[in-house]
Amino acid sequence: MKPLAFTCGDPAGVGPEIIAAWLAGHPEDSANVVVIGPADWLDSLPGSARRIMVGAPAYRAGPGEPDDEGAELAWAAMQLAAEGCAAGQFSGVVTGPVSKARLAAVGYPHPGQTEFFAEAWGGDPVMAFRGDHLRLTLATWHIPLREVSAALSPAVIERAVRAAEQLARADGIAQPRIAVCGLNPHAGEGGVLGREEIELIDPLLDHLRGEIPGVSHTLPADTVFGRALKGDFDAVVALYHDQGLGPLKTIDFDNAVNVTLGLPHVRTSPDHGTGFDIAGQGTASATSFARAVELARRLAGHQ
Numbered sequence: 001m002k003p004l005a006f007t008c009g010d011p012a013g014v015g016p017e018i019i020a021a022w023l024a025g026h027p028e029d030s031a032n033v034v035v036i037g038p039a040d041w042l043d044s045l046p047g048s049a050r051r052i053m054v055g056a057p058a059y060r061a062g063p064g065e066p067d068d069e070g071a072e073l074a075w076a077a078m079q080l081a082a083e084g085c086a087a088g089q090f091s092g093v094v095t096g097p098v099s100k101a102r103l104a105a106v107g108y109p110h111p112g113q114t115e116f117f118a119e120a121w122g123g124d125p126v127m128a129f130r131g132d133h134l135r136l137t138l139a140t141w142h143i144p145l146r147e148v149s150a151a152l153s154p155a156v157i158e159r160a161v162r163a164a165e166q167l168a169r170a171d172g173i174a175q176p177r178i179a180v181c182g183l184n185p186h187a188g189e190g191g192v193l194g195r196e197e198i199e200l201i202d203p204l205l206d207h208l209r210g211e212i213p214g215v216s217h218t219l220p221a222d223t224v225f226g227r228a229l230k231g232d233f234d235a236v237v238a239l240y241h242d243q244g245l246g247p248l249k250t251i252d253f254d255n256a257v258n259v260t261l262g263l264p265h266v267r268t269s270p271d272h273g274t275g276f277d278i279a280g281q282g283t284a285s286a287t288s289f290a291r292a293v294e295l296a297r298r299l300a301g302h303q
């Protein structure tokens with residue numbers, strides 16, 4: 001089996017230390033991973049995993065002090081990982097967290113890593129999360145809130161529903177019960193508080209139910225996550241980023257994995273960001289990264 005690539009993420013964030021923690025805890029897995037990042041960090045890592053340097057050999061990141069060179073280096077690591085997967089050298093990539101703002105400042109043309117890997121590999125990505133308590137897919141993600149309604153085409157909603165089914169089935173659930181959030185308060189309250197549910201989303205869900213019987217009609221998003229926690233649903237489809245990630249990160253912050261579905265290669269990531277406020281202090285939890293590795297290995301067929 002080909003190794004997984006680990007990208008450092010922003011070198012001033014928590015990515016480098018959570019990867020180091022994983023390597024320290026998994027010396028037996030050294031042959032199964034390739035680590036990509038700056039030279040001084042690679043030199044400091046425990047174990048014998050293969051290392052690929054990016055950036056200038058003399059570069060030194062300041063924890064919590066991101067700079068342009070670090071953002072360029074994080075981007076270069078992603079490029080090498082993407083190329084390595086496409087060339088069959090890696091069986092997938094587990095990415096460290098990057099700062100979208102810092103990447104934008106150095107000319108990175110994508111809103112996130114999801115879009116970068118989609119462009120590099122082709123495919124139709126879906127941002128999805130798997131936590132101990134919730135499975136979640138998003139219909140839209142890195143767009144301003146004011147653009148969400150216009151972006152909600154039948155195609156993007158269907159894509160998220162099918163991804164939710166795939167996520168639950170990967171956990172052995174043959175007929176997943178999939179809850180789809182409404183867009184408006186009270187899922188539109190019969191049209192009084194918005195009409196997207198009546199005009200767009202529910203007709204699509206009625207159609208999809210012929211093929212995926214466990215799909216709900218649109219449900220009020222303020223109660224759907226509580227119902228999922230009680231066991232009413234196996235996966236939730238949220239229509240925009242914070243609708244889904246607020247609840248998910250409240251419940252499953254330390255253990256959820258961000259997985260990009262719909263691409264030809266495996267890509268997972270911890271659910272958290274760069275954590276610049278705690279980088280270098282030794283307090284960052286490495287659990288979400290460890291879960292991201294576990295899921296990537298499973299999806300890539302390592303175990």
Ligand SMILES: NC(=O)C1=CN([C@@H]2O[C@H](COP(=O)(O)OP(=O)(O)OC[C@H]3O[C@@H](n4cnc5c(N)ncnc54)[C@H](O)[C@@H]3O)[C@@H](O)[C@H]2O)C=CC1
Pocket residue numbers: 014018096097098099100101102113258269270271272273274275276277278283284285286
């Ligand atoms: N997959 C990725 O590359 C992601 C990147 N980001 C980026 O991260 C940057 C910071 O975003 P924020 O919204 O501040 O989210 P964040 O997740 O970096 O931080 C939010 C809070 O969680 C804490 N935290 C983060 N990681 C932690 C860990 N491993 N253990 C314990 N506590 C942890 C932080 O200290 C902070 O209090 C942004 O530039 C954003 O673009 C955010 C999410 C995902």
Ligand SMILES: NCC(=O)COP(=O)(O)O
Pocket residue numbers: 111112113114115245258269271
């Ligand atoms: N909040 C999750 C997130 O934005 C992840 O983005 P990506 O870098 O994985 O595309």
